[in-house]
Every structure is written in C-alpha cells, then in structure tokens.
Amino acid sequence: MTTTGLDAIATEAGTFAVLAMDQRGTLRRMLDAVGRAGTTDEEIVAFKRDKIASLAGSASAFLVDPTYGLPGARAAETSEPFGLLLAAEPSSRGTHDGEPTVALDPAQDAAWVRDSGAHAMKFLVQVRADRRPGADGRDTTAEAVEVMRTLVADCASVGVPSVIENLIFPLAGEEPLSPEARADAIIEAAVLIDQLNPSLLKLEYPGSPEACRRLAERISAPWAVLSAGVSSDEFADVLRVSCDEGGASGFIAGRSVWRETVAMDHAERVAFLSDTGRRRLDEYRSIIEGRARSYREAAA
Numbered sequence: 001m002t003t004t005g006l007d008a009i010a011t012e013a014g015t016f017a018v019l020a021m022d023q024r025g026t027l028r029r030m031l032d033a034v035g036r037a038g039t040t041d042e043e044i045v046a047f048k049r050d051k052i053a054s055l056a057g058s059a060s061a062f063l064v065d066p067t068y069g070l071p072g073a074r075a076a077e078t079s080e081p082f083g084l085l086l087a088a089e090p091s092s093r094g095t096h097d098g099e100p101t102v103a104l105d106p107a108q109d110a111a112w113v114r115d116s117g118a119h120a121m122k123f124l125v126q127v128r129a130d131r132r133p134g135a136d137g138r139d140t141t142a143e144a145v146e147v148m149r150t151l152v153a154d155c156a157s158v159g160v161p162s163v164i165e166n167l168i169f170p171l172a173g174e175e176p177l178s179p180e181a182r183a184d185a186i187i188e189a190a191v192l193i194d195q196l197n198p199s200l201l202k203l204e205y206p207g208s209p210e211a212c213r214r215l216a217e218r219i220s221a222p223w224a225v226l227s228a229g230v231s232s233d234e235f236a237d238v239l240r241v242s243c244d245e246g247g248a249s250g251f252i253a254g255r256s257v258w259r260e261t262v263a264m265d266h267a268e269r270v271a272f273l274s275d276t277g278r279r280r281l282d283e284y285r286s287i288i289e290g291r292a293r294s295y296r297e298a299a300a
Contacts, residue, residue: 006161006199006222006295008119009061009083011250014294016200016224017285019059020254021048021069022087022122027262034263041068048072050266051258054273056080058281063087063122063252066108070116085163085252086118088151089125097134098172100126102144104151110158120161122202123151126169129188134172145192152196161199165226165252166190168204183211187218194219200295202226202252205238212246222298227253232280239284243291250292251284 010016023030031039049072052062056076061083064070073084088108094101102125113121125144133139148164155162168185170177177185183206190203201223206215215223225242227235235256242248257280261269 004119004159006120009085009161010295011060011285011288013289013292014249014296015060015288015292016250016252016295017058017060017281017288018063018083018085018224018250018252019051019055019061019257019281020063020226020252021051021072021258022063022065023254024065024067024091027068030259030262036263044068045071045075046266047261047269049075050270051261051273051277052076052082053078054270055257055277055281056082058278058285060250061085061119063254064118065091066116067091070118074117083120084118085120085122086113086116087124088113088121089123093126096138096140099131099140100169101140102126102147104147110151110155110160110162113155113160114158120163120199121151121155122163122165123148124165124167125193126167127189127192128168128171128185129192130185131171141192145196148193148196148198152198155199163200163202163252164193164196164198165202166193166204179207183207183214187211187215190215190223191218194221197221200224200249204228205242206246209241209245212242212248216245216247220298222249222293222295224248224250224252227251227256229255229259232256232283236283236287239287240291243288243293247293247298249295249298250288253284257281 048069053076056078057080063085065087090105186206
C-alpha cells in the first residue's frame with residue numbers, strides 16, 4: 001500500500017524526523033570554505049547520495065533539492081524506505097530595496113513534485129509580517145502571501161502536502177533584532193502563513209520556552225523546527241524545548257547532523273555518517289519520541 005500525504009514523510013507516530021539536504025548555493029560556499037572549490041556537480045550528487053544511503057532508517061524523510069539531491073536520492077542504494085520532501089523554490093531569489101522577494105517557478109509546481117516521485121513540496125519564503133510598503137508603494141509581504149496562497153491551493157488540488165519554511169531577515173536600515181524582537185518576528189510571520197492553511201510549517205526556533213508557548217497558542221498548523229546550522233548539542237536542547245513548550249511535531253534539520261562531512265572524501269564521509277551522523281539522528285528521534293505532537297493531533 002502506497003503511503004500518501006504527510007504520512008509519507010513522517011514517523012509512524014505522526015512526527016517528523018527529516019534530514020535537510022536541500023542546500024545548493026550554501027553548500028557551494030561551504031565547500032569553498034574548506035578548500036574544495038573545484039567540486040563537480042557529480043561529486044555533489046554523490047555527497048547527497050551518501051547521506052541518504054547512510055542515514056535511511058533513522059530519518060523519516062529527506063529534504064532534497066531538484067539539482068543534486070533528487071538525483072542523489074535516486075542513486076542511493078538502501079533497503080530502508082524513506083520519504084522525499086522536494087524543495088520547489090527557485091535556486092536564486094530576487095530582492096527589492098535590499099530585501100528578499102518571493103516568487104514561484106512555474107515549472108516547479110505540485111504536479112512536478114508528484115511526477116518526480118517526491119511525496120511533499122517544501123517552499124522557502126522570507127516574510128516579515130511587520131514589513132510595510134516602501135516609498136514606491138510596493139508591498140512585498142502582500143505579494144508573498146499571494147504566492148503562498150497560490151502554492152497551497154495548487155498542492156491541495158494535486159494531493160501534495162505543502163511545507164512552508166520561513167526565515168526572518170532584517171528590514172532595510174533595521175538594527176540587529178533583540179532576542180525579544182526576533183521572537184516576535186518569527187511568531188507573527190508564522191501566524192500570517194498559518195492563515196493560508198499549509199500542511200506543515202518549518203520554522204526557526206523562537207529563542208525561549210516562553211516564545212515557544214506563545215507560538216503554540218497562535219498557530220493551528222503543525223510545525224517542525226529547523227536547526228539553522230547550530231551544533232548538534234545545541235540543537236538537541238532546542239528540539240526538547242520546541243516540543244515540550246511549543247508543541248512542535250519534530251524537526252527538519254541538516255547541518256547539525258552532517259556539517260563536518262563537507263571536508264571529507266567518500267570513504268571518510270560514509271564512515272562518519274554511519275556512526276556519528278546516525279547517532280545524532282537517533283538522539284533527535286529519542287528526543288521527539290513521546291514528546292513531539294503528532295501532526296494528526298495538530299490537524300484535528
């Protein structure tokens with residue numbers, strides 16, 4: 001029997017233990033930083049293939065990009081079943097007055113996700129609910145809302161779950177946000193997106209147990225916390241608080257598991273992932289067990 005909907009990327013308990021490996025430009029910059037600027041496309045595909053082959057069984061699903069991750073998933077040799085969450089945002093995104101804008105790639109719609117063999121669509125946005133139109137009157141927040149509304153409706157019509165990820169950004173001329181202001185920005189943007197009824201939210205950690213509680217009170221969609229590249233130990237703490245205080249349904253995390261492997265060759269990478277990487281993922285799984293809120297409960 002074929003598993004569909006969010007069940008295809010979730011654990012049996014209805015929680016999320018998703019390994020994120022959808023980086024493209026960010027991964028290139030990471031490779032450059034460790035002296036591997038000449039890494040070929042084929043080597044990046046192999047890098048992502050190794051992560052799936054080594055960690056299937058501990059991850060409930062893998063978040064992949066279409067350029068390297070999807071071919072890597074198809075090439076991975078493993079007897080363990082795994083779900084695929086496919087990133088559908090354009091590989092390069094536009095800006096207006098130095099702030100990010102949000103746009104769809106018409107070629108990467110819900111039918112494209114389904115036909116690729118993936119089980120759900122992930123779409124990255126950068127939205128601030130408190131952003132006001134600029135001097136030219138352009139309202140990039142309203143534009144982003146309409147893009148997300150279109151995407152959610154498209155996914156629903158095809159039967160593909162919509163997973164929307166939001167990353168907070170500084171407004172033009174804004175001073176660095178205080179922890180309290182950053183928590184407010186994460187929560188208010190999540191509330192804005194939640195009103196569009198996506199299947200799942202992928203959110204930054206709001207920064208404290210109190211902020212997690214406020215988030216849980218304001219949204220109805222299930223949410224999973226992202227790792228934002230923090231250390232494995234720090235993310236374990238974030239995950240506990242997100243589930244205990246914020247009602248999170250699990251995690252969609254990447255670099256906290258595999259960051260060190262960027263500098264490794266194939267054999268060293270596979271050994272690291274099979275040992276340390278799997279141990280980290282299994283620790284995250286143990287944290288969410290009995291602690292994370294099932295998405296089925298959140299959606300009820």
